[in-house]
Structure formats: C-alpha cells, structure tokens
Amino acid sequence: MTAPQAAVPAPVVPAPAVPAPTSGHQLAQVNVGRTVAPLDSPELAGFMDQLAEINALAERSPGFVWRLVDDTGADATGLHPDPDDGLLQINCSVWQSVEALREYVYRSDHLRVLARRREWFQRPDGAHQAMWWVPAGHRPSVAEAMARIALIRDHGPGPEAFTFREPHPAPDAR
C-alpha cells in the first residue's frame, strides 16, 4: 500500500456483514491525498522514511493482491493523478475482500502511520477515496481509479463506488 492510504483513510463503522469474496471478483481501492509539502521536503521526511516498510507490510498482509506502482516499481509517488496539482498523491491497490483491506488499514501496524496522517497530508476537500469490485486479475489504471472517486463525488456511494462505511457485496455474490 502506498502513501495516501496512510494519510487519507475512510471513516468506518462496525463492519456490516459482507459476503465472503468469490473467486470471480476482487476489491479495488483508491484514495488520493494532497501532501502538506513536496515529498522531498523535511515536512514529509517522517512519512517517506516509513513508506517502503508500510508497503512491504501491505504486500505480506492476508488478502493482498496488487498495488499500483510507478516506473520505479517501488511505489506510486511518481504518478500524478492531477497534472496540475503537484502535491496530489494516489494510492491504488487490489485485495481479496473488504475485510482483508480493513484488517490491513485499521488493525495492523499501518494504523501507526494512519494516526499521524495530518502531519503529512492536508485534510481532504470532498470525495477522496473509493472501492469497487473488479474481475479477478484486473489491474485498475489511474484514470479508472480517479473516475471511481468522481462517481462518489458526483453521485454519492453506491455499488459501483463505495467506502468502508457502506460496503457492497461483489457482483457475483449479490
């Protein structure tokens, strides 16, 4: 998992019962966040120092499938979801289930980084995250991920783009 995941979490409620994942679909998630300063600034040093470690933790977490990386292959900090906004970072990954993602985000060492999110990331102004179901093996693009956030921004959460607060079951489990 990459940077903005740590910085811009979803508010969650106690998990509603979510059907077990089926083999046909996997859960994609995206979130974006604006850093308080450029990534190479002293303000972001505490975050950048932990990034590789927290990504490695994601990769060995149960239910992890894939995460979006830039050309370096290390993380997504080289991707710019908004060419006009140099501070906007994207984090996008694929998991086996909402519960698997929730365990990593809120019940692993990732929480340690999450609790410090406002040291490094500005508070979000509107929709900044989304989850959606993809056919197993699908790898979302930046454009696809940003379109899901736009769905929540323009229409509110629904089966095509949702958050931890109101998870939707996979299409083949509905």
Place this chain on the structure above:
Amino acid sequence: MTAEDSSIEALGALADPVRRALYRYVAGAPEEVGRDAAAEAAGVSRSLAAFHLDKLVAAGLLAVSYRRPDGRGGPGAGRPAKLYRRAEEEFAVALPPRDYGGAGRLLAEVVERAGLDRELQAAARAAGSADPAPDVPAALAERGYAPFPDGEVVRLRNCPFHALAEEFPALVCGMNLALLEGLAGAEWTPVMDPGAGRCCVALSKNNNH
C-alpha cells in the same frame, strides 16, 4: 420492555458480589476462562461459580464457547470445556438519561471532517499528563483498559472508546495513543500495537527506571 429496562435488568445481575467478582475476572482476562479459574479467582466453589457464570450468560454479560484443551481431540478426549468471555454487547445506564456517546460521535465527525487530528492529540496528551499516575498499570485499570502483562509489555484487554474507535479509527486511536503517552510519564512507553479484540496500544517499561 424499553432498552433502558433491558440494560437495567442485565446490570441487575451484577448486584450479587460473587457475580460481580466473576464478571470482573472474566472480562479482564486476556483469554477465555474456564470454571475452575473463575471459581478460584472469586474464592468460591466450582459449582457455585458455574451457577453464577451461567446467570451472567443468561443476562447477556458473558458469552460461552466449548473447547477441548489444546492437543486433545478425537474419541476419548472427553467433553469439551465450557469457556467464558466478556460478551460483545455494551450495556450502559445513565440516570437521569445522558448521551455522552452520541455527543462524542457528533464531535468526532466534525473533528474528522475538519482534519483536527493533531489538535485532538495535543489535548489528549495534555489530559493524560494532567493526571500523573505513580502506578501506571493501576491507573490504566481504573480507566477501564483492563491491562494484563504479556511478557515484557503490558497489553490492554479493553478499549474504553471502542465504538468510536471502530467508526473513526485513525482519529480515535491516535487520540488514545496520545492520551496514554501523557499518562505514562517517563516510566513507560506506549506504542501502537493493534490486534483483534484489544486496545490498539501496548506499553513497554523503560529500562532507565
């Protein structure tokens, strides 16, 4: 029966001091406990403990599971032991009616939206250090964290902010860590250590004391 009536009825089961002792022992234990351990902790016979434990289960305060001791199973392993743990449900009665939880949820929602994590953490740290505790584990117990030693560290069986922490984990767990950093003083170091069924913070004792 109103929700208040059912809460009062459930909590009424704790009026008996033996039951209260059994409940506290089970609720504070790091793992599920059997009748023998509960009886010993409460200083009563096994059969009396069994009677009261089942009353607590009927009241909804404790939950039960059956398990064979590790390494035993199959024919001849005997009956599985009846084990007790704190029930998941929360009971609260405030008379006259008060709703600090509802107020807390609204405040958390606003603090979350405003991105005031650091301000909340500063206030929590100050609140913790305003009340320095000579005996940190005792202070944690008094605040409802149900501390228990686990090797070199003290873990916390209970999260006093559970429902809010589920709804606003980053915000509330960060607040809790800061609160405990304030409370722990120089003798202990609280660290984020999330795990299933306990508070997200653990404390290790500093070596220089």
